[in-house]
Amino acid sequence: MTAPGEILHTGAADYPGLDNWRELPLTQQPDWRGHPDFDSSYEELSANPPLVFAGEVDKLKRRLAKVANGEAFLLQGGDCAETFDGVTADKISAKVKTILQMAVVLTYGASLPVVKMGRMAGQYAKPRSSDMETRGDVTLPSFRGEIVNGFDFTPESRIPDPKRMVEAYHKSAATLNLVRAFTEGGFADLRAVQQWNKGFMENPAHARYEQIAGEIDRAVRFMEACGAEFDGLKRTEFYAAHEALLLDYERALTRIDSRTGKPYVTSGHFVWIGERTRDLDGAHVDYLSRVQNPLGVKLGPSTTPETALALIDKLDPEREPGRLTFISRMGAANIREKLPPLVEAVRDSGAKVVWVTDPMHGNTITAKNGYKTRRFDDVMDEVRGFFEVHQAAGTYPGGLHVEMTGDDVAECLGGSDVIDESAFDARYESLVDPRLNHKQSLEMAFLVAEALTQVK
Ligand code: PEP
Numbered sequence: 001m002t003a004p005g006e007i008l009h010t011g012a013a014d015y016p017g018l019d020n021w022r023e024l025p026l027t028q029q030p031d032w033r034g035h036p037d038f039d040s041s042y043e044e045l046s047a048n049p050p051l052v053f054a055g056e057v058d059k060l061k062r063r064l065a066k067v068a069n070g071e072a073f074l075l076q077g078g079d080c081a082e083t084f085d086g087v088t089a090d091k092i093s094a095k096v097k098t099i100l101q102m103a104v105v106l107t108y109g110a111s112l113p114v115v116k117m118g119r120m121a122g123q124y125a126k127p128r129s130s131d132m133e134t135r136g137d138v139t140l141p142s143f144r145g146e147i148v149n150g151f152d153f154t155p156e157s158r159i160p161d162p163k164r165m166v167e168a169y170h171k172s173a174a175t176l177n178l179v180r181a182f183t184e185g186g187f188a189d190l191r192a193v194q195q196w197n198k199g200f201m202e203n204p205a206h207a208r209y210e211q212i213a214g215e216i217d218r219a220v221r222f223m224e225a226c227g228a229e230f231d232g233l234k235r236t237e238f239y240a241a242h243e244a245l246l247l248d249y250e251r252a253l254t255r256i257d258s259r260t261g262k263p264y265v266t267s268g269h270f271v272w273i274g275e276r277t278r279d280l281d282g283a284h285v286d287y288l289s290r291v292q293n294p295l296g297v298k299l300g301p302s303t304t305p306e307t308a309l310a311l312i313d314k315l316d317p318e319r320e321p322g323r324l325t326f327i328s329r330m331g332a333a334n335i336r337e338k339l340p341p342l343v344e345a346v347r348d349s350g351a352k353v354v355w356v357t358d359p360m361h362g363n364t365i366t367a368k369n370g371y372k373t374r375r376f377d378d379v380m381d382e383v384r385g386f387f388e389v390h391q392a393a394g395t396y397p398g399g400l401h402v403e404m405t406g407d408d409v410a411e412c413l414g415g416s417d418v419i420d421e422s423a424f425d426a427r428y429e430s431l432v433d434p435r436l437n438h439k440q441s442l443e444m445a446f447l448v449a450e451a452l453t454q455v456k
């Protein structure tokens with residue numbers, strides 16, 4: 001018997017060093033180890049089947065090695081914070097559809113394969129700037145994502161509940177099941193995706209993308225006329241990614257792979273360390289240094305070249321191709337100044353990482369009516385800055401990391417089919433950060449494709 005809150009070492013229990021993180025500074029976690037349901041929830045998760053198979057994780061690493069070499073492009077997209085209620089067929093299919101549509105446009109623009117990845121099936125934990133939230137004279141724990149507590153501002157909802165980890169696991173399993181069915185069962189057929197893109201083009205606001213859309217259409221029709229019926233036309237690989245923030249969840253879902261004898265986080269294929277938890281001596285970096293998955297690290301404007309190099313030494317000591325992705329999130333106003341020293345230092349060190357731009361998190365503003373928002377033009381300006389910096393450094397701009405949804409929400413400002421603040425009251429749904437809606441997401445893909453075709 002263990003006392004409530006006593007740490008359980010189930011699953012991968014005696015793998016050397018795996019539990020060192022427990023002795024290190026650990027931030028952004030709920031205080032729930034003494035909760036009466038903590039041990040049983042942790043044990044249940046530890047006994048559950050993995051959500052992903054280590055062989056798939058290795059395959060993704062090989063795909064990302066291609067990105068690191070400039071032979072493929074990476075698209076990561078999805079919600080800032082998934083919600084349990086958002087696990088419906090409609091919402092999941094709309095999101096997958098949008099990512100597939102963006103990927104087709106980017107494949108054409110880059111003339112390269114696109115590795116597709118959702119911030120999906122596990123993106124439930126959120127870092128917060130303060131532990132507590134005060135409204136009027138009531139102070140309660142901050143909302144940390146539905147894997148920890150509820151969004152409603154009541155004590156019942158805001159008190160962290162470890163059983164939510166088990167629910168997040170089941171919601172992730174349901175999501176992944178549908179994503180796998182969609183992407184392998186015919187839904188992802190390139191010809192169908194191209195038909196959906198025609199819907200986007202019917203909107204007169206998108207007329208400026210006609211040329212590129214027409215070229216893609218002809219390319220698809222050409223393949224069809226040739227009788228091309230290869231696998232890559234009919235199905236696609238789609239990977240699940242999330243921020244590995246909640247270490248109780250990640251540790252409980254870590255398994256030793258029977259083929260290699262090494263630990264894998266099996267909560268998703270790719271996990272990243274956020275801007276707030278990438279402390280070199282902290283628990284997150286230590287824990288993730290010990291698992292085999294491909295990893296991302298968010299790099300904000302305060303990152304120094306020394307920190308970037310130290311992160312590489314810690315997380316990718318073997319310099320394994322595809323292991324490490326740096327996701328820069330500098331802000332449009334900073335990227336042209338702050339990114340070059342990092343890119344140059346990594347280039348000069350000889351290390352090879354995947355460089356991805358997150359043009360969302362450095363561009364958050366508060367709208368006049370109080371909503372957290374982002375301007376489409378700022379987002380695109382950061383993307384352009386990212387390409388410029390890599391072109392100047394002779395390095396490869398490997399991909400995009402965006403907060404987006406397949407639905408017709410109004411959360412980010414602008415786009416050709418303009419969203420303004422007056423739409424927020426009716427169509428703002430995100431619990432945390434604002435996402436590009438379906439049209440804004442596709443528009444970004446067309447703009448990036450245009451930029452890529454100009455570079456070639
Ligand atoms: C996020 O990706 O939602 C996030 C919190 O990002 P960052 O760690 O870059 O702030």
Ligand code: MN
Pocket residue numbers: 080081361403432433
């Ligand atoms: Mn976010």
